[in-house]
Amino acid sequence: MSYSSSSSSLSDQLHLLGKVEVFRLHGRDKAGRNVLLIVGKYFPARFVSSQAVNVYLKDKIFPLLKDGPFTVVYIHTDVHWTENLPGISNLKAIYEAIPITIKNNIEAVYFLHPSLQTRVFFATVGRLMLDAELYNKVKYVKRVEFLWEHVRRKEMDLPKFVYDHDEKLEFCPVMESDLENDYLRVFSPSPSLNSGVSTYSMRCFA
Incomplete structure (x- = not known):
């Protein structure tokens, strides 16, 4: 099936988000808190609207996170700006739709394999877009080995391309x-x- 955010129905977009599993509860951190795993490479930015993302998060993800603190692991490996990033206006719309209770429950955001462009973006636009408290919770993680300092390794399966990228950095x-x-x-x-x-x-x- 061919998708386009401008032509696909909301139900088609929701189905696509569920199929690619860009957002999922997976594993726990070292303190035993749930981990929301976000795989940036899987995000179909050209084919889903911010409305679809907000509905999906509200119906499928947020109910699993409302009862207590949790950690976010965002994987930026092999993310392409034109393919996997929703754009500033959509990012803002998605962020502003997150309930305050969910934002307050975020203990930390571990940003794996950040590119230089992304770090510059967050240091400028991100600083203006995010609440100061949440902005200060973003921690950049250059290698997978350093991620295990914060989350339980045996409870988290990462895609193979993440390890492949790590090997390139090691070499x-x-x-x-x-x-x-x-x-x-x-x-x-x-x-x-x-x-x-x-x-x-x-x-x-x-």
């Missing part, structure tokens, strides 16, 4: 360090005129 840490350092050089008040692509280890991009 070539320049992917997460030099690119970020270069961004900071470019946007610093006095960037070095001698810094450039030549500073990278090109074997990591072969």
